[in-house]
Amino acid sequence: MKKLVLASLFTTLLAAPALHAADYVIDTQGAHAFVQFKVSHLGYSWLHGRFNTFSGTFSYDDKNLAASKIQLDIDTKSVDSNHAERDKHLRSPDFLNVDKNGKASFVSSKVVPKDGANFDLVGNFTLNGVTKEITIAAAKTGEGKDPWGGYRAGFEGKTSIKLSDYGIKNILGPASETVHLDLVVEGVRN
Numbered sequence: 001m002k003k004l005v006l007a008s009l010f011t012t013l014l015a016a017p018a019l020h021a022a023d024y025v026i027d028t029q030g031a032h033a034f035v036q037f038k039v040s041h042l043g044y045s046w047l048h049g050r051f052n053t054f055s056g057t058f059s060y061d062d063k064n065l066a067a068s069k070i071q072l073d074i075d076t077k078s079v080d081s082n083h084a085e086r087d088k089h090l091r092s093p094d095f096l097n098v099d100k101n102g103k104a105s106f107v108s109s110k111v112v113p114k115d116g117a118n119f120d121l122v123g124n125f126t127l128n129g130v131t132k133e134i135t136i137a138a139a140k141t142g143e144g145k146d147p148w149g150g151y152r153a154g155f156e157g158k159t160s161i162k163l164s165d166y167g168i169k170n171i172l173g174p175a176s177e178t179v180h181l182d183l184v185v186e187g188v189r190n
Helices: 002-015 084-091
Strands: 022-026 034-041 045-051 054-060 069-075 103-113 118-127 130-145 151-162 178-189
Touching: 022 151, 054 178, 069 178, 103 130, 118 151, 130 178
Parallel strands: none
Antiparallel strands: 022 054, 022 178, 034 045, 034 178, 054 069, 069 103, 103 118, 118 130, 130 151, 151 178
């Protein structure tokens, strides 16, 4: 009987997933995460902005980075370029069409480890009702205990998208076709 119990326990442990992965909630309440963008304005200067409202979760496995994943939802109505009239235009059907597509999202499909703390985050990005696969060049910036008794992990990433790929046709010339996205994510472990 003892051998049967031990054999059953051993089989269960072999079949169980590794316990290294930890789940995190992105810390948007403390403003420790950002979704920012920049786009060329007519090829003369840069227009910078951000999305003020977003949420998400990620699972991070430091022993098996490829098993990590992230899901991020962005409220496109929260676009903020520091200019009320421009933001109104960005929310219109000419650009983000927020009345019809008020949410953008990113859901990772794989993580490709690179050198050191760097990795590629591949997944589906949905904007303006269109979903395309993108790659975010990312890096871990740090992790550890916080002063409030929690545990945090932080990452940053960069990617670029073409507006026309997402059905956005109102582009101010070829220099304004590409939007550069910067993501800074700090999560609190569950």
